[in-house]
Amino acid sequence: MECNRCEEPSVMHAAYSGAHLCEAHFRESVEKRVRRRVRRDDLVPHDATPENPQTWVIGLSGGKDSVVLTQLLYDTFEEDPRIELVGLTIHEGIEGYRDKSVDACIELADDLDIRHEVVSYAEEFGVEMDDVVEDDPENMAACAYCGVFRRDLLEEYAEKLGADLMLTGHNLDDEAQTAMMNFLEGDVAQIAKHFDASLGPISEREDQDAFVPRAKPLRDVPEKEVALYAHLEDLPAHITECPHSSEAYRAEIQQLLYDLEENHPGTRHSILSGYEELAGIVANRYNGDDEEGADLRECVECGSTTTRERCRKCSLLDALV
Numbered sequence: 001m002e003c004n005r006c007e008e009p010s011v012m013h014a015a016y017s018g019a020h021l022c023e024a025h026f027r028e029s030v031e032k033r034v035r036r037r038v039r040r041d042d043l044v045p046h047d048a049t050p051e052n053p054q055t056w057v058i059g060l061s062g063g064k065d066s067v068v069l070t071q072l073l074y075d076t077f078e079e080d081p082r083i084e085l086v087g088l089t090i091h092e093g094i095e096g097y098r099d100k101s102v103d104a105c106i107e108l109a110d111d112l113d114i115r116h117e118v119v120s121y122a123e124e125f126g127v128e129m130d131d132v133v134e135d136d137p138e139n140m141a142a143c144a145y146c147g148v149f150r151r152d153l154l155e156e157y158a159e160k161l162g163a164d165l166m167l168t169g170h171n172l173d174d175e176a177q178t179a180m181m182n183f184l185e186g187d188v189a190q191i192a193k194h195f196d197a198s199l200g201p202i203s204e205r206e207d208q209d210a211f212v213p214r215a216k217p218l219r220d221v222p223e224k225e226v227a228l229y230a231h232l233e234d235l236p237a238h239i240t241e242c243p244h245s246s247e248a249y250r251a252e253i254q255q256l257l258y259d260l261e262e263n264h265p266g267t268r269h270s271i272l273s274g275y276e277e278l279a280g281i282v283a284n285r286y287n288g289d290d291e292e293g294a295d296l297r298e299c300v301e302c303g304s305t306t307t308r309e310r311c312r313k314c315s316l317l318d319a320l321v
C-alpha cells in the first residue's frame with residue numbers, strides 16, 4: 001500500500017479515518033494531534049513569558065505513553081523559553097518491572113537533557129509494592145494501594161517542583177475506557193470532576209486551588225499509534241506489564257472497546273468527544289453547589305489535602321507498618 005499523501009510505502013492504516021500513511025506522514029500526524037490538543041486545551045497561558053516560564057512536570061513512568069509524550073513535548077517546546085519540562089518518575093518497588101522502566105526514564109531524560117526526579121515509595125513511605133501485595137492488610141487489589149500512594153507523591157512533588165501543570169501520557173484508549181467506566185458506573189459527579197481536574201480547557205475549568213492542574217495531551221492518539229511512534233523513533237520505552245496489575249473491570253471494558261472498534265471504527269473517538277462535551281456541561285451544572293470543595297482540609301498527620309481527618313495514604317500506611 002502507498003501513503004495517501006506521497007508515494008512512499010505506508011507503515012500504518014487507521015481504519016477510523018481510512019488513512020494509509022508512510023513513516024514521515026504518520027509521525028507528522030501524531031505530532032499535529034498533540035500540538036492541536038495543547039492549543040485547544042489552552043495549556044500555554046497567555047501571560048507565560050521567558051522571564052516567568054511555566055514549569056510542566058511530566059509523569060514519566062518509562063512506558064511507551066509517557067516516553068512518547070515527553071519526546072513530543074520536548075520537540076514542540078525545545079526552542080520555547082516559556083516552558084520548562086521536568087520528568088517525575090515514581091518507583092513503586094516492583095521487582096523486575098520498575099527497575100527497567102526507571103532506566104528507560106533516565107536514558108530519555110539524559111538524551112533530552114531535561115531535569116528529572118526519581119522518587120520511591122521505599123524512601124518516602126518506607127514500603128515497597130511487592131511487600132504491600134504480600135501483607136494486604138485491607139484485602140484490596142494492589143492497584144488500590146498503589147493508586148493512593150502514587151497520587152499522593154505526584155501531588156507532593158508537583159508542588160515541590162513548582163509545577164504549573166502536571167502532564168500524563170494517557171492515550172485515546174485509556175481515556176475512552178475511563179469515559180465508559182464513568183458512564184457505566186452512573187457517576188455523574190465523577191464526570192464533572194474529571195472535566196475540572198484534567199479534561200477541560202484550562203480556561204474553562206473551575207479553579208482547583210488545592211491541586212496542580214493536570215493535562216493529557218496524548219489523548220487523541222490511539223494506543224497502537226503511540227506504540228508505533230515509540231518504535232519508529234527508537235525511543236527507550238519499557239513495554240512489559242506490571243505483575244500486580246489487577247484492574248479487572250478496566251480490562252473488561254478494554255476488550256469491549258476493542259471489539260466495538262473492530263466492527264465500528266471510530267467508536268473510541270466518538271465516545272471520548274461525546275464524553276468531553278457532556279463533562280463540560282455537567283461540570284458547569286455542578287459548579288456553584290460545590291460541597292466537595294468546602295469539605296477539603298489538611299490531613300492531621302501529613303498535611304496533604306483531604307476530605308477526612310487523616311488522609312487515605314496515612315491510614316493505609318498505618319495498616320501496613
Ligand code: SF4
Binds near residue numbers: 129143245
Ligand atoms: S499496575 Fe497497579 S500495582 Fe502495578 S504499578 Fe500500576 S497501579 Fe501500581
Ligand SMILES: [Zn+2]
Binds near residue numbers: 007024
Ligand atoms: Zn507519505
Ligand SMILES: [Zn+2]
Binds near residue numbers: 299300304310314
Ligand atoms: Zn496524611
